[in-house]
Amino acid sequence: MLRWIAARRRTVLTTSKADETDIEPGLRDIPELSMITLRINGTKRDLEVDTRTTLLDALREHLGLTGTKKGCDHGQCGACTVLVNGRRINSCLTLAVMHEDDEIVTIEDLGEPGHLHPLQAAFVECDGFQCGYCTSGQICSAVGMLAEAAAGWPSHATADVSSSQIALTDEEIRERMSGNVCRCAAYPNIVAAIRVVAEGGPT
Amino acid sequence: MRPFTYERATDVPGACAAASRPGATFISGGTNLLDLMKLEIERPSHLVDISRLPLADVDELQDGALRIGAQAANSDVAADPRVRTRYPVLSQALVAGASGQLRNKASVGGNLVQRTRCPYFYDTAAGCNKRDPGSGCSAIGGFNRIHAVLGASDSCIATNPSDMAVAMSVLDAQIELLDADRSVRRVDIADFHRLPGDTPHVETVLRPGEMITAVILPPPPPGRQLYRKVRDRASYEFALVSVAAIVATDRGTISSARVAFGGVAHKPWRSADAEAALTGRPATMATYRAAAETAMRDAVGQGQNDFKIDLARRTLCRTLVQAAQAS
Ligand SMILES: Cc1cc2nc3c(=O)[nH]c(=O)nc-3n(C[C@H](O)[C@H](O)[C@H](O)COP(=O)(O)OP(=O)(O)OC[C@H]3O[C@@H](n4cnc5c(N)ncnc54)[C@H](O)[C@@H]3O)c2cc1C
Ligand code: SF4
Ligand code: FES
Ligand code: FES
Numbered sequence: 423m424l425r426w427i428a429a430r431r432r433t434v435l436t437t438s439k440a441d442e443t444d445i446e447p448g449l450r451d452i453p454e455l456s457m458i459t460l461r462i463n464g465t466k467r468d469l470e471v472d473t474r475t476t477l478l479d480a481l482r483e484h485l486g487l488t489g490t491k492k493g494c495d496h497g498q499c500g501a502c503t504v505l506v507n508g509r510r511i512n513s514c515l516t517l518a519v520m521h522e523d524d525e526i527v528t529i530e531d532l533g534e535p536g537h538l539h540p541l542q543a544a545f546v547e548c549d550g551f552q553c554g555y556c557t558s559g560q561i562c563s564a565v566g567m568l569a570e571a572a573a574g575w576p577s578h579a580t581a582d583v584s585s586s587q588i589a590l591t592d593e594e595i596r597e598r599m600s601g602n603v604c605r606c607a608a609y610p611n612i613v614a615a616i617r618v619v620a621e622g623g624p625t
Numbered sequence: 626m627r628p629f630t631y632e633r634a635t636d637v638p639g640a641c642a643a644a645s646r647p648g649a650t651f652i653s654g655g656t657n658l659l660d661l662m663k664l665e666i667e668r669p670s671h672l673v674d675i676s677r678l679p680l681a682d683v684d685e686l687q688d689g690a691l692r693i694g695a696q697a698a699n700s701d702v703a704a705d706p707r708v709r710t711r712y713p714v715l716s717q718a719l720v721a722g723a724s725g726q727l728r729n730k731a732s733v734g735g736n737l738v739q740r741t742r743c744p745y746f747y748d749t750a751a752g753c754n755k756r757d758p759g760s761g762c763s764a765i766g767g768f769n770r771i772h773a774v775l776g777a778s779d780s781c782i783a784t785n786p787s788d789m790a791v792a793m794s795v796l797d798a799q800i801e802l803l804d805a806d807r808s809v810r811r812v813d814i815a816d817f818h819r820l821p822g823d824t825p826h827v828e829t830v831l832r833p834g835e836m837i838t839a840v841i842l843p844p845p846p847p848g849r850q851l852y853r854k855v856r857d858r859a860s861y862e863f864a865l866v867s868v869a870a871i872v873a874t875d876r877g878t879i880s881s882a883r884v885a886f887g888g889v890a891h892k893p894w895r896s897a898d899a900e901a902a903l904t905g906r907p908a909t910m911a912t913y914r915a916a917a918e919t920a921m922r923d924a925v926g927q928g929q930n931d932f933k934i935d936l937a938r939r940t941l942c943r944t945l946v947q948a949a950q951a952s
Contacts, residue, residue, distance in 0.1 A: 454630050473628070473629055497660060497724075511729050511730050515655055515659050515730065516656075517631070517672075519674075520633075566725065566729075577725075583703075583720070586706070597859075600860035601727065
């Protein structure tokens, strides 16, 4: 059985030979394995994954990068937020096989004790957490969010979407961070920590 | 999740051919499809990844229209300067939907094809004609607070959850489609989504393997554009009711009006009746109330969602007051 599965291993990465792509509904209960290379935190990592593996599970289960958390696994909490090509996304709702050649950054790469990222330092300074489960997602999300605001992107809290001037008020921060849920409700201090960095301190 | 084979499409017609095979489907941002695949509500045996196809540009056309590629991220469309200044109702609707993270992944094409949030559709232990044709509709007589009040059938009372599509409805958007046989057609947004009838599992006019390649927005009509969304929490939540409106006034008289509702039906609900009741009338609350009555004339509640009918009327009035103030 195992040998048979191994014989079926393949990755079809182009449609140029679409006619040869075999789609066999009857065989779909057999896991499909795929060799992929991911660029994570500046390092190329080769791994073999079941096509069903989400980026989140690849990070946590295959690469041991457990800083990224699984909360809901359905895009509803933000605990799994990572940066892909500089943008924040939910790693639970995307497949690892879809991210070949993308630049993936997780909380592990932002900073470490002694060399904290300004947002990590601000979360410590402002007491922006209680249990800490949502925190890596909050911080990765805030990195992406500050870049979006700097690029002038509007939000639901922006009174006039046609204006390219964004004032990052507390209302704006709350709305832009609404994709990160905190069960400990550390929200006031999360907003305070992000505000500190948005206003230019601490470095 | 069921196992599946995966391919990354490198050209558009090839992707359509690959996706037209039995069991195959497109994946774009994956934010709706993977959610449903995890629950085995969607069970494709082959995924055609179209997320890297060169269909993400937003281009101005000769006739003043704007062509938005189907792979453009919801966040990029919302932030596009041309969309923000000429089609602000679309920016407003996009930023009212989902979260920052999801909007970075969600594509325009995927947003148009996203499926309902009916809780019984998600609950594989419950009967649901949309998920499992012929198994009945658990929402009729069940928990139906979020369900439709217009255009529903005895088979299904689900709503379409998209905010973006409601804004596109008042903008008279056209959906550009490429079929597996390489033919191209344009479908008005009004005709793209279907009412449930007795085939609630058929939600759009898409054929197997047919791909949304772009959405075309004709030059915007005159008037102020607004999107107002009412929901159970202030952010990161689907609409109970929403209204998209474009209203122009001339010395206190409404010279033109376009109105569509979200959250009330199986598709964005453009109300020609409300538009007729507004055009040429004084921009007053009496006019707005009359238009709201007309818009909801055929509305039928299911018990728990009866409140939506009044909520839709009030949301329309509030939106019109605001739109007329500044137009
Ligand atoms: C927690 C949560 C909250 C959300 N809140 C909101 C909200 O408030 N408002 C709102 O409007 N939406 C909301 N969404 C839904 C979100 O907008 C959709 O999931 C997203 O737009 C789908 O786009 P996608 O590219 O990820 O699609 P995918 O998941 O990749 O695909 C969805 C479907 O579209 C098909 N498809 C994709 N692209 C094409 C194409 N080009 N041509 C033909 N078919 C195609 C796929 O085959 C699939 O059937 C929410 C989602 C989540 C998870
Ligand atoms: S309303 Fe539609 S989607 Fe919901 S249970 Fe009934 S048939 Fe299914
Ligand atoms: S684990 Fe991804 S959003 Fe909750
Ligand atoms: S700190 Fe506990 S969930 Fe946010």
